[in-house]
Amino acid sequence: MEKITSFKQLKIWQMGIEVVAEGFKRYHDKEYTQFLYIALGSAAELETQCHIAKELGFMEESQLQNISEKMDHLSKMITSLIKKINQ
DSSP states (O other), X not given: OOOOOSGGGXXXXXXXXXXXXXXXXXXXXXXXXXXXXXXXXXXXXXXXHHHHHHHTXXXXXXXXXXXXXXXXXXXXXXXXXXXXXXX
């Protein structure tokens, strides 16, 4: 397996650039994990904002479903990365 040298190589980054990239340059696993937990919170906040946007008529139900599915998948990927780092 090739060593990851840039956050841009992470599938998580490729799926949710804004959510995860902020912590990759951290040098200690504990600190990096902290930022991943922040990213989980950001993902939940983004999904909440999308629900509000739908209620205000800025988004269709199908768009909300699509984003919600992607955010759920992204959150699972972040959680898996946290578990891997903590092993």
